[in-house]
């Protein structure tokens with residue numbers, strides 16, 4: 064079982080939920096975390112067992128960064144909105160920086176997320 068975090072900015076949440084639905088069987092075999100609002104959507108619209116953290120702008124991105132630093136997160140699926148300014152841009156940058164630093168599997172768009180899932184052991 065791999066620990067996977069699912070995160071999406073507001074303009075990308077529909078896409079992440081749709082992607083999660085189409086990979087529901089594969090995701091179900093893993094331990095799933097999400098930032099707060101993303102997690103709420105996933106709980107409401109999929110049958111996945113997702114542990115929600117704080118909302119991204121309120122510290123959820125920072126919580127995921129801490130998990131990475133502690134070796135507790137293997138995969139980060141983060142559908143980033145490239146067209147909107149974020150009040151918590153520093154948190155987003157920090158999370159991505161830590162994912163790079165700790166060699167975390169990092170998917171920031173759908174095609175990459177699909178490729179990452181194909182490369183994971185099933186459970």
Ligand SMILES: O=C(CO)COP(=O)(O)O
Pocket residue numbers: 070071072073097098099100101102117118119120123124155
């Ligand atoms: O802002 C986010 C990531 O930077 C996502 O947070 P939410 O899932 O709480 O919207």
